[in-house]
Amino acid sequence: MEPVNREIVRMDTIGARLRAERKRLGLSQEAFAALADASKPSQVRYENGERYPDGQFLSRIAEHGADVLYILTGEHSAASLPRSVLQNIQQSLSGPADFVPVPVYAAELAAGSGVVNLGGEEITEHLAFRQDWLKRIGVIPSKAVLARIADGELGRSMIPTIHPRDLVLINTATREIPRHHGTKAKAPIYAFTTDHGTRVKRVSVLDDTVILTSDNPEFSPELVPADQWDGANVIGEVMWWGHTNRE
Structure with a gap:
């Protein structure tokens, strides 16, 4: 089957037809x-033409009666697109099958004293990573998430390893803190x-104490009694980080 023509599948017209189809379904x-299983903010972006809905989104709404062919091309269909067509669309819009989209959350992670804003866990975009690379570093693709390090002083404690505004890949399947040997x-x-x-810190456990260590020598280690650490929510292990040169 020929790949979907991007000149036909345009973001702005998809948004308008997606809105029309939603209203048709009441x-x-x-x-x-x-x-x-998407959020209202994502739906708003799709309808406003700010982002493409991906193949998984289209497949799921098709199961509930949405006319996906109309949304994509403007031509009404008697039935939803077959799964094989949706898979082809997903590959054309999202990339080759050996890549997986990893969600980027609208949350900043402090490498200093902390930023309290992970509660608004809205997905702002997805970045594609190779499945085989994720598995090679021990990450199940469905357990991978991305977030950005806070800017300014709040993001300095992990320099020179991780810098302010760096993007970090977190393995949410690894949440147990190792013991210090x-x-x-x-x-x-x-x-x-x-x-x-x-x-974001280096974390280990020694006896009844959790040790939080920074890579920046300007920041001293923090010792947290185990009973105080019990209330912590470990998001996961940071497996990769991406730094953009801003000079």
Whole structure:
């Protein structure tokens, strides 16, 4: 089957037809988005032409009676598109099958004293990563998430390893903090939330104490009693980070 022609599948017209199809089904933006396990803000972006709905979104709304052929081309169909066509559309819009989209959350992670804003876990976009690479570093694709390090002073404590505004890949399947064995090996980096906010640090456990270590020598290690750490929410282990040169 020929790839979908991007000149035909245009974002602005898709948004308008997606809105029309939602109204035909008599659903609010929130209710329509829920059909595909998406959020209302994502639905708003789709309808405003700010983003493409992906193949998974289209497949799920098709199961609830949405005319996906009309949304994509403007031509009404008697039935929803078959799965093989939806898979072809997803590949044309999202990339080759050996890549997977990893969600980027609208949350900033502090490498300093903490930023309390992970509660608004809205997905702002997706970035494509190779499935085989994720598996090679021990990450199940469905357990991978992305977030950005806070700017300014709040993001300085992990320099020179991680810089302010860097993007970090978090493996949410790895949440258990390792014990410190007295070796010189550096502890793994974790993203976590406490009463002080959402943070990124090297974390290890020694006896009844959790040790939070920064890579920036200007920041001293923090020792947290285990009973105080019990209330922490470990998001996962930081497996990769991307730095953009802004000079």
